[in-house]
Amino acid sequence: MRVSVVLRYVGSVMICVSAFMVVSAVISYINNVDSGFYPLLLSALLTFTLGVFPMLFVPRATSISNKEGFSIVVGSWVLASVVGMFPYLIWGGEFTLINAWFESVSGFTATGSTILNNIEQLPQGLLFYRTSSNWIGGVGVVMFALVILPSLGTSRLSLSNVELSSLAKDNYRYRTQVIVRILLVVYVGLTVATTLALKAAGMRWFDALNHAMSACATAGFSTKNTSVAFYDNVAVELILVAAMLISSIHFGLIYATFLRKSNNIFKSEVVRTYLAIIGVSTLFIAVSLYGADIFPTIWESLRHSLFQVVSLITTTGFATADTNLWTPFAIVLLIFVSIVCACAGSTSGGMKVDRLLIFCKILWARIRRQQHPNAVIRIRVDGVAQDADVLNNVVIFIVTYIALILVATFTNALFGQDLMTAFSSAVACISNVGPGFGQVGSMGNFADIPAVLKLQDSILMLIGRLEIFGFIQLLFLKWWK
Amino acid sequence: MKGIGRRVTIGFLSIVALLFASGVISLFELSNLSNDTETILAASRRNLELAKDMLKFAHEHSQATLHIALFDDHTQHDICRRSMSDLEGKLAAARSEAVDASRLDSLSMTVSHLREVSESYLFTPNRVQADTLVVAGDGVQGVAALSGKRWYDEQYKVVYDEMVDDIQNFMTHTHSSLAPRAEQLNKNAYRSVAPVLISLVVMIAIVLMFYYFIRIYCVNPIVKMNRALSDYLSYRLPFNVKADLRDEFKQLADNIDKLIGITKQNR
Numbered sequence: 198m199r200v201s202v203v204l205r206y207v208g209s210v211m212i213c214v215s216a217f218m219v220v221s222a223v224i225s226y227i228n229n230v231d232s233g234f235y236p237l238l239l240s241a242l243l244t245f246t247l248g249v250f251p252m253l254f255v256p257r258a259t260s261i262s263n264k265e266g267f268s269i270v271v272g273s274w275v276l277a278s279v280v281g282m283f284p285y286l287i288w289g290g291e292f293t294l295i296n297a298w299f300e301s302v303s304g305f306t307a308t309g310s311t312i313l314n315n316i317e318q319l320p321q322g323l324l325f326y327r328t329s330s331n332w333i334g335g336v337g338v339v340m341f342a343l344v345i346l347p348s349l350g351t352s353r354l355s356l357s358n359v360e361l362s363s364l365a366k367d368n369y370r371y372r373t374q375v376i377v378r379i380l381l382v383v384y385v386g387l388t389v390a391t392t393l394a395l396k397a398a399g400m401r402w403f404d405a406l407n408h409a410m411s412a413c414a415t416a417g418f419s420t421k422n423t424s425v426a427f428y429d430n431v432a433v434e435l436i437l438v439a440a441m442l443i444s445s446i447h448f449g450l451i452y453a454t455f456l457r458k459s460n461n462i463f464k465s466e467v468v469r470t471y472l473a474i475i476g477v478s479t480l481f482i483a484v485s486l487y488g489a490d491i492f493p494t495i496w497e498s499l500r501h502s503l504f505q506v507v508s509l510i511t512t513t514g515f516a517t518a519d520t521n522l523w524t525p526f527a528i529v530l531l532i533f534v535s536i537v538c539a540c541a542g543s544t545s546g547g548m549k550v551d552r553l554l555i556f557c558k559i560l561w562a563r564i565r566r567q568q569h570p571n572a573v574i575r576i577r578v579d580g581v582a583q584d585a586d587v588l589n590n591v592v593i594f595i596v597t598y599i600a601l602i603l604v605a606t607f608t609n610a611l612f613g614q615d616l617m618t619a620f621s622s623a624v625a626c627i628s629n630v631g632p633g634f635g636q637v638g639s640m641g642n643f644a645d646i647p648a649v650l651k652l653q654d655s656i657l658m659l660i661g662r663l664e665i666f667g668f669i670q671l672l673f674l675k676w677w678k
Numbered sequence: 679m680k681g682i683g684r685r686v687t688i689g690f691l692s693i694v695a696l697l698f699a700s701g702v703i704s705l706f707e708l709s710n711l712s713n714d715t716e717t718i719l720a721a722s723r724r725n726l727e728l729a730k731d732m733l734k735f736a737h738e739h740s741q742a743t744l745h746i747a748l749f750d751d752h753t754q755h756d757i758c759r760r761s762m763s764d765l766e767g768k769l770a771a772a773r774s775e776a777v778d779a780s781r782l783d784s785l786s787m788t789v790s791h792l793r794e795v796s797e798s799y800l801f802t803p804n805r806v807q808a809d810t811l812v813v814a815g816d817g818v819q820g821v822a823a824l825s826g827k828r829w830y831d832e833q834y835k836v837v838y839d840e841m842v843d844d845i846q847n848f849m850t851h852t853h854s855s856l857a858p859r860a861e862q863l864n865k866n867a868y869r870s871v872a873p874v875l876i877s878l879v880v881m882i883a884i885v886l887m888f889y890y891f892i893r894i895y896c897v898n899p900i901v902k903m904n905r906a907l908s909d910y911l912s913y914r915l916p917f918n919v920k921a922d923l924r925d926e927f928k929q930l931a932d933n934i935d936k937l938i939g940i941t942k943q944n945r
Contacts, residue, residue, distance in 0.1 A: 201890070201891065201894055204887070235703050235706065235707070235869075235873075236869075236873075238703075239699060239700060239703050239873050239876075239877075242695075242696060242699050243696065243700075243876065243877065243880045246692045246693075246695075246696050246880065246884065247880060247883060247884065249692065250689065250692065250884055250887050250888070250891075251887065251891070253685045253688055253689060254685055254689075254891035254894075254895050255891070255895075283876055286872055286876060287869065287872045287873055287876060288869075289865050289868045289869055289872065290865070
């Protein structure tokens with residue numbers, strides 16, 4: 198593998214990050230040169246210099262291997278998180294070294310967990326930079342799932358590949374161009390539409406843009422301490438629910454639906470399963486909340502239940518209520534949706550409904566095989582038979598995912614966290630959801646978590662974002678040879 | 679300037695620019711730090727001066743009042759009036775300079791109370807220097823008028839002590855009100871150091887990259903060309919340099935190849 202080529206392309210991502218820092222610095226400048234201006238400006242300069250250096254020396258590669266492409270994405274994520282710390286570190290305040298790292302990783306992995314006790318004290322430029330790290334992370338996630346993973350041979354996330362196959366039937370090079378166009382159209386279009394809708398619903402331009410960027414990246418950074426609960430506005434909540442839902446569905450399918458192709462959202466088995474999980478969970482939680490007198494009317498219960506279910510299953514993490522005060526049944530169901538999460542090929546993280554669907558089909562096939570030992574049973578998703586390799590990968594992924602949650606829960610408990618905080622923070626970080634329950638609930642934050650656990654949680658976010666094995670294989674020297 | 683020369687120059691200039699920028703921002707934050715420190719120290723000094731002056735004038739007033747009350751010393755009247763007006767002047771100055779003037783309300787009240795108490799006694803014509811004993815019809819003895827000493831101890835001194843307490847509170851409050859500014863000072867100090875430290879870390883990363891790229895894109899091609907040329911000269915092996923080159927090194931390799939070709943033709 199050519200490390201210099203990897204560095205060149207990681208450098209271009211650094212330049213992109215520095216461009217967002219410059220935009221944030223401009224916002225600081227417009228806002229009477231607030232205290233975020235110099236930290237953002239210097240960080241932009243540092244990041245730009247770091248990024249431009251490899252581009253000066255390394256010539257543009259005529260071709261990039263799959264391995265190099267994969268390393269570029271992973272390297273970009275890790276290094277973006279490192280340079281992303283600079284504005285926070287230089288600004289100071291609540292940002293110690295470990296806090297800045299945590300906030301930066303949380304931003305670029307589109308997790309949305311925060312260590313800030315008082316978000317509103319941040320200058321506007323820094324608030325915008327924080328949200329833009331979410332937005333860049335969101336683009337990265339989709340790029341990773343739609344462009345890089347399908348090109349990695351046996352280690353690909355074949356579900357994405359299957360769904361994309363009908364979108365582009367030509368060679369891989371052409372397909373990549375199509376995918377990038379899909380990304381731009383869907384992602385930017387959705388962000389612009391959400392911003393306009395939120396402004397129309399009564400938000401300030403600045404808040405509308407920040408919340409739209411955060412919702413489309415399914416990340417969850419808000420400009421308010423109490424997140425979306427601050428607005429207490431049904432229209433705002435419905436717009437955000439729609440934005441989060443669309444962003445959590447395979448971008449290729451959204452594009453295909455707009456183009457009225459046969460392979461669209463309405464015909465996708467995965468999307469149907471996903472929507473069914475949301476519908477059933479919302480209804481059950483609403484009834485539970487209404488029954489426990491947490492909200493006075495069933496509509497109020499439905500409103501908050503829908504928002505929280507969509508916010509957690511899409512791995513966004515916005516909040517309209519303190520879910521710590523909800524019934525144990527509602528909490529368990531919310532933890533379940535935090536583990537399952539949304540569709541592959543979207544900006545959301547976690548285990549993905551696609552894998553859950555295949556896993557259920559494997560279980561059902563196993564039961565049928567018991568009854569009919571000689572039967573040939575093929576597992577199909579959307580009518581496409583899945584390879585044994587794909588099925589094995591799904592099972593291995595789910596087992597590893599659960600094992601990592603348990604290990605992280607154990608470590609959290611070891612450092613004195615109560616069981617609810619220990620378990621839910623592990624789930625929230627590896628699934629890139631953001632808030633959990635207990636101390637890290639929807640109205641809480643990670644400020645009082647011990648530094649060593651913040652480090653562990655940030656690594657969990659990266660592991661979750663890079664689909665577990667993507668991160669693990671980087672730790673082997675053989676990969677780099 | 680083209681090719682490798684341009685890259686090295688831009689690389690060098692970027693390091694210099696980075697150092698310069700971090701230095702300028704650090705300097706800016708340091709000047710902020712210096713200004714804030716100066717402001718805090720000046721505010722603290724000014725408040726201490728005001729409190730000291732207030733205490734001095736209060737003491738002068740007290741001394742003069744005591745003289746008048748005990749010895750009916752009319753020469754002290756002027757001192758008494760002047761010290762009171764000076765005290766009020768200092769109080770007005772403190773109010774105008776204070777961030778939160780409401781903190782001085784209590785002191786203002788006690789000063790005006792002191793003025794009322796002293797004026798109501800000192801400028802009454804019938805006051806007495808000693809307690810006058812009178813015998814009532816039933817033979818009970820009593821005090822007809824309050825003596826100067828008793829007035830001073832029982833009325834003036836009480837208000838005076840209250841006022842001194844308020845002045846002391848003003849001094850203490852001055853220090854506590856400076857605490858948030860001292861915290862800001864701490865932030866400024868951090869912000870003047872952090873850019874330099876982070877720039878240094880980035881600089882180390884850039885220098886390492888510089889070393890790596892110079893090695894790959896400058897040193898290695900020279901070594902390869904040298905080896906290929908040596909092989910040609912020693913064993914007449916064909917001069918063939920395989921490298922991903924697009925700059926002067928590529929031109930150099932091509933030119934050596936051409937030179938070898940011309941030499942062969944001339945032979």
